[in-house]
Amino acid sequence: MTVLLRRRCADAGEAARLSSAVVADNPEYVRVSAEGPELVVRLTAPSAASARASLEDLLACLAAAERTGAGR
Numbered sequence: 001m002t003v004l005l006r007r008r009c010a011d012a013g014e015a016a017r018l019s020s021a022v023v024a025d026n027p028e029y030v031r032v033s034a035e036g037p038e039l040v041v042r043l044t045a046p047s048a049a050s051a052r053a054s055l056e057d058l059l060a061c062l063a064a065a066e067r068t069g070a071g072r
Helices: 012-025 048-067
Strands: 002-008 030-035 038-044
Touching: 002 048, 012 030, 012 038, 012 048, 030 048, 038 048
Parallel strands: none
Antiparallel strands: 002 038, 030 038
8 A cells, every 4th residue: 555645734844854954763664755845655565554553653743843833
């Protein structure tokens, strides 16, 4: 199963900061990158349950990064 998520940020700098804030936590099957003002998440998992668990963890990390100002 492959999941692709895109989130528009205020600008390219915000997308890059958020991507950098979560890069250390990402396993090899999760890629988070900044493409201009968009934060792009690509995840490949063996099952829907595995994809969901990984996305829940990643989204929690991104929310924490936004709350602590990594996105600004």
